[in-house]
Amino acid sequence: xxxxxxxxxxxxxxxxxxxxxxxxxxxxxxxxxxxxxxxxxxxxxxxxxxxxxxxxxxxxxxxxxxxxxxxxxxxxxxxxxxxxxxxxxxxxx
Amino acid sequence: xxxxxxxxxxxxxxxxxxxxxxxxxxxxxxxxxxxxxxxxxxxxxxxxxxxxxxxxxxxxxxxxxxxxxxxxxxxxxxxxxxxxxxxxxxxxxxxxxxxxxxxxxxxxxxxxxxxxxxxxxxxxxxxxxxxxxxxxxxxxxxxxxxxxxxxxxxxxxxxxxxxxxxxxxxxxxxxxxxxxxxxxxxxxxxxxxxxxxxxxxxxxxxxxxxxxxxxxxxxxxxxxxxxxxxxxxxxxxxxxxxxxxxxxxxxxxxxxxxxxxxxxxxxxxxxxxxxxxxxxxxxxxxxxxxxxxxxxxxxxxxxxxxxxxxxxxxxxxxxxxxxxxxxxxxxxxxxxxxxxxxxxxxxxxxxxxxxxxxxxxxxxxxxxxxxxxxxxxxxxxxxxxxxxxxxxxxxxxxxxxxxxxxxxxxxxxxxxxxxxxxxxxxxxxxxxxxxxxxxxxxxxxxxxxxxxxxxxxxxxxxxxxxxxxxxxxxxxxxxxx
Numbered sequence: 001x002x003x004x005x006x007x008x009x010x011x012x013x014x015x016x017x018x019x020x021x022x023x024x025x026x027x028x029x030x031x032x033x034x035x036x037x038x039x040x041x042x043x044x045x046x047x048x049x050x051x052x053x054x055x056x057x058x059x060x061x062x063x064x065x066x067x068x069x070x071x072x073x074x075x076x077x078x079x080x081x082x083x084x085x086x087x088x089x090x091x092x093x
Numbered sequence: 094x095x096x097x098x099x100x101x102x103x104x105x106x107x108x109x110x111x112x113x114x115x116x117x118x119x120x121x122x123x124x125x126x127x128x129x130x131x132x133x134x135x136x137x138x139x140x141x142x143x144x145x146x147x148x149x150x151x152x153x154x155x156x157x158x159x160x161x162x163x164x165x166x167x168x169x170x171x172x173x174x175x176x177x178x179x180x181x182x183x184x185x186x187x188x189x190x191x192x193x194x195x196x197x198x199x200x201x202x203x204x205x206x207x208x209x210x211x212x213x214x215x216x217x218x219x220x221x222x223x224x225x226x227x228x229x230x231x232x233x234x235x236x237x238x239x240x241x242x243x244x245x246x247x248x249x250x251x252x253x254x255x256x257x258x259x260x261x262x263x264x265x266x267x268x269x270x271x272x273x274x275x276x277x278x279x280x281x282x283x284x285x286x287x288x289x290x291x292x293x294x295x296x297x298x299x300x301x302x303x304x305x306x307x308x309x310x311x312x313x314x315x316x317x318x319x320x321x322x323x324x325x326x327x328x329x330x331x332x333x334x335x336x337x338x339x340x341x342x343x344x345x346x347x348x349x350x351x352x353x354x355x356x357x358x359x360x361x362x363x364x365x366x367x368x369x370x371x372x373x374x375x376x377x378x379x380x381x382x383x384x385x386x387x388x389x390x391x392x393x394x395x396x397x398x399x400x401x402x403x404x405x406x407x408x409x410x411x412x413x414x415x416x417x418x419x420x421x422x423x424x425x426x427x428x429x430x431x432x433x434x435x436x437x438x439x440x441x442x443x444x445x446x447x448x449x450x451x452x453x454x455x456x457x458x459x460x461x462x463x464x465x466x467x468x469x470x471x472x473x474x475x476x477x478x479x480x481x482x483x484x485x486x487x488x489x490x491x492x493x494x495x496x497x498x499x500x501x502x503x504x505x506x507x508x509x510x511x512x513x514x515x516x517x518x519x520x521x522x523x524x525x526x527x528x529x530x531x532x533x534x535x536x537x538x539x540x541x542x543x544x545x546x547x548x549x550x551x552x553x554x555x556x557x558x559x560x561x562x563x564x565x566x567x568x569x570x571x572x573x574x
Contacts, residue, residue, distance in 0.1 A: 001229060007342055007350055014338075014351045017111065018358030024118040027455060028475050030363060030462030031176055033117055034330055036127055037359045038183035040110050041337045043134065043352040044190045046141045047344050051197035052156055053147030058206030064197035066152040071190040073160025074167070075183050076138075080131045081168035082179060087123045089469040 032086045039079025045072035102140040103348035109133025110352050114359075120475050137348055173470040174427045177460040181255040181326055187333030187356075188247025191340045192303075195240035198343050199299060202233075207296070219294030231290050233343065238286030240339040241299070242306045247332040249310030254325050257314070258459055266315040272380040278309045317379065320424070320501070320540030322459045324367045324378045331360025363461050370455035370481075372507075372518040392544035396536055399549035403556055405563050408530050409570035411554075415492035415528075417448045419484060421521055422464045423457045425498015425533070429560035435497060436471040438568045445571065450477050452484035452494075452521050454502035481521055488525040496523060497532045497560050500539030505546055515541050529553040532563045 025033050045068075052065025109129050116126015147153070171179045200206045202223050207213040224230040224237075256262040282305040288298040317325055334356025341349025368375050412418065420439065426432060439449040451473065457464045465478050479487075488494065496503055499521075507518040523529055524547050531548060535557065538544055547553055556563050 003345060004229065004232060004342075007345065007347070010347060011338060011342075011350050011354055014354035015358050018355045019362065021111065021114050021118070021355070022359045022362045025114070026118070026120075027366075027453070027462060027480055028465040028469075028478055029117050029120060029123060030366075031180070031460060031466045032123065032127075032462070033114075033359060034180050034326070034363065034461065035176070035183065036113070036117060036130065037330065037334065037356040038180060038187060039134070040113070040130060040352045041187045041333050041356040042190070043106075043110075043137060043349055044187070044194055044337050044340055045134075046137055047194045047198075047340055047346060047349060048156070048190060049138065049141050049153055050144065050146060050344070051194055051201065052152040053142075053149050054201065055146070055148040058200050058204070060206035061197045061201045062149060062152050064193045064200070066156045068190045068193035068197065069153055069156025070160040070163075071186040071193065073157050074164040074186050075190065076134055076164065077161045078164030078168045078179075079183055080127060080134070081165060082171060082176075083127050084124065085168065086173070086176075086466055086469070087120075087127055089466070089472075090120045090475050091124050 029090070032083050032090075035079055035086065036083040038075055039083060042072045042075030042079055045069065045076055048072045099140050099144065100347065102136055103346070106133040106137035107348050107351040109136075110355065114355060173432075173467050174430060176466055177322060177326060177458070177463060178255050178258045180330070180460060181251050181258060184326065184329040184333045185248050185251030185255065188244045188251060188329075188336055190244075191240050191333070191336035192244030192248060194340050195237045195244060195343060196299075196303075199237050199241075203293065213300055214297050216292075216296055217294045219292070221293075224293055230293070234290040234293055235286060236339055236342045238289050238299075238302055240336055240343060241302050242282050242286060243332055243339065244336040245303055245306035246310035246313065247329055247336060249307045250314045250325075250332075251310075251329050253311055253314040254322060254329060257317075257319055258322060262315070265318060271316070275309065275312055275380075278305055278312065282306050282309065313379070318540060319459065320456075321378050323456050323461055323463075324364055324371075324375070326460050327360050327363035327367055328375075329360070331357050331364060334358075334360055367456055367461060370519060372515075392536070392538065395544045395546050396549050400536065401554055403530070403554040405556060405566035406570040408554060408556060409567050409574055411528060411530075412442055412447070412493060412567065412571055413445055413574045415442065415447045417487075417491045418442055418493045418495065419450050419452050419488065419491050419523075419526070421452045421454075421494060421496045421499050421503060421523060422468070423454075423497065423499025423502065424459060425560055427458055427463065427467055428498065431497060431561035431564055432467040432471040434561045434564040434568070436468070436473050438495075438564050438571070439473070441568045441571045447492075450479050450484065450487075452481065452523070453478050454481050454499070454521055457499055457502060481519060485522050488522050491526040493528045493530060494523040494526040495530045495532065497564065500533070500545055501541045501543070503545065503547055504539075504541070504543060506543060513543065515543065523547065524550060524553075527552065530556060532556045532558070532560050534558065
C-alpha cells in the first residue's frame with residue numbers, strides 16, 4: 001500500500017512538472033512535441049519486454065508481449081526518427 | 094541485475110526525458126533535447142533486458158525487428174504534409190501497446206489462459222490473492238481494467254482519425270443518440286471493470302472491456318469532422334500517455350508513470366490550446382454540431398456582384414510595390430503541397446525589398462504546429478513564423494496579405510456577427526490590411542459552412558485556381574517585373 005501511495009505521489013508531481021514544461025514549448029514546435037512525446041510514451045516497451053520475455057506458462061502472455069514490443073518499438077523508433085527529421089529542418093539557418 | 098540499480102537507471106531515464114522536453118522549449122536546443130530523450134529510452138531498455146525474469150528472447154527479437162523496421166520506414170518515408178496521419182498512427186500504436194501489456198499482465202497473474210477461442214469467454218476460478226492482498230488486489234485489477242479501456246479506445250479512435258485525415262473516410266458516422274449512446278457504452282465498460290475487480294476470474298468481463306472500448310473509440314471519433322482533427326489528435330495523444338502511466342501502476346514501474354504523465358499533460362495542454370483557438374469547449378468539439386444555431390446567412394447575398402477576381406500577374410504588380418507582406422497559410426497549402434512555391438514567392442518579394450512574414454493561426458492545418466513544420470521544410474526561418482497574437486497588431490501596417498488555403502480563421506464574422514456560429518473565435522485580422530489576396534479554388538465555404546464576407550470586401554482580390562500553380566505564376570511574373 002505504501003508503494004502505491006509513493007507511485008501516486010510520483011504521478012501527481014509529474015503532472016505538475018508536465019504542465020510547467022509543456023506550456024513553455026512554443027507553438028512552432030507543437031508538431032515535433034507531439035511526435036516526440038509519442039516516442040517517450042513508447043517507454044511502455046519496458047513493460048512489453050518483460051511480458052514478451054517472461055517464462056510464464058500461458059504462451060498467450062508471450063504472444064501479447066510480442067505484439068506490445070512491436071507496437072512500442074514502432075513508437076520509439078518512428079517517433080524519435082521523425083521528430084529528429086522535423087527538428088533538423090527548424091535548426092537549419 | 095540488482096533491483097536498486099535498475100530503479101536508479103530508470104530515474105536517470107526519467108530525468109533524460111524531462112530534459113528532452115525542456116530542450117523543445119527552444120528551436121535551437123530541440124534537436125539535442127530529442128537526442129537526450131532517445132538516450133534515456135536506450136538505457137531504460139538495456140537495463141530492462143538485463144532483468145533475470147527475461148528468459149525468452151525470441152519474441153523480443155522478433156518484435157523489435159518488426160517494429161523497428163515499420164517505425165523506421167514510416168519515419169523516413171512520410172511526407173511533411175502527412176505528419177498528422179503519422180502522429181495519429183503513433184497515438185494508436187501507443188494505446189495498443191498499453192492495451193496488450195495490460196492483457197499480458199492479466200493472464201500472467203491469472204496463471205491460466207484460454208486454450209481455444211470459446212474458452213476466452215468462459216470464466217475461470219482465480220486465486221483470490223493472485224493480483225495482491227485485499228485492497229491492493231482490487232486496485233491492481235482496476236488499473237488493469239482502466240489501462241485496457243483507455244488503451245483500446247485510443248487504438249481504434251486513432252485509426253479512425255488516421256482514416257479521416259487520409260480521406261479514406263469522408264462521411265461522418267455516429268451512434269444513434271450521439272453522446273448518450275457513447276455514454277452508455279462508456280458506463281457499460283466501466284461496469285465491466287468493476288465486475289473484473291470483484292472477480293478476477295471473470296474473463297468475460299475482461300473481453301467485454303476490450304470489445305466495448307474498441308467500439309467506443311470508433312464511435313467517439315467517427316462523427317468528428319476533418320477541421321476538428323487538431324483537437325482529436327491532441328486528445329488521443331493525451332490518452333496514449335495516460336494509458337502508459339496506468340500501465341506503470343500495474344507494473345509498479347516509476348519511469349512509465351513519469352513518462353506517461355508527461356505525455357498525458359502534453360496532450361491535454363495542446364487540446365486546451367486548440368479549443369481556446371476555436372472558442373469552443375471540448376464537449377462541443379467532441380459532441381457538438383458546428384453550424385447549429387444562428388441565423389442562416391445567404392452566401393449569394395454576401396457575394397453578389399461584390400467579389401473581384403484577379404489573375405496572378407495582376408497580383409504580382411501589386412506585390413512589386415509592397416513594403417510589407419504577410420502570408421497566411423491554411424490546410425489548402427498542405428493539400429496543394431505549395432509550401433516550397435510559397436517560400437520562392439517570399440524570396441522574390443524580399444528580393445524586391447519587401448518585408449515578408451507568415452501569420453499562423455493555432456488551428457491552421459490538421460494538427461497543432463502543422464503549418465510551421467511545412468514551412469520549416471521549405472526552409473522558411475522559424476522567426477518569420479509569427480503567432481496570431483503577435484501578427485494581429487501588424488496588419489494595419491501591412492500592404493498585402495496573401496491567404497493561401499485558409500478560410501474560417503480569417504472570417505470577420507467571428508469578430509462582428511453575434512449570431513454566427515463562429516462568433517468569438519479568435520481570428521487573424523487580415524481585413525485590416527491595405528490589400529488582401531485570397532488564393533482559393535472557388536467561393537465554396539470552409540469547414541464551418543459559412544460564407545466569408547472578407548471575399549466580398551473592396552480591398553480583396555480573389556485568385557481562383559490551384560494554390561501551387563497560382564503562387565508559381567505570381568513568382569514568375571514578379572521576377573520578370
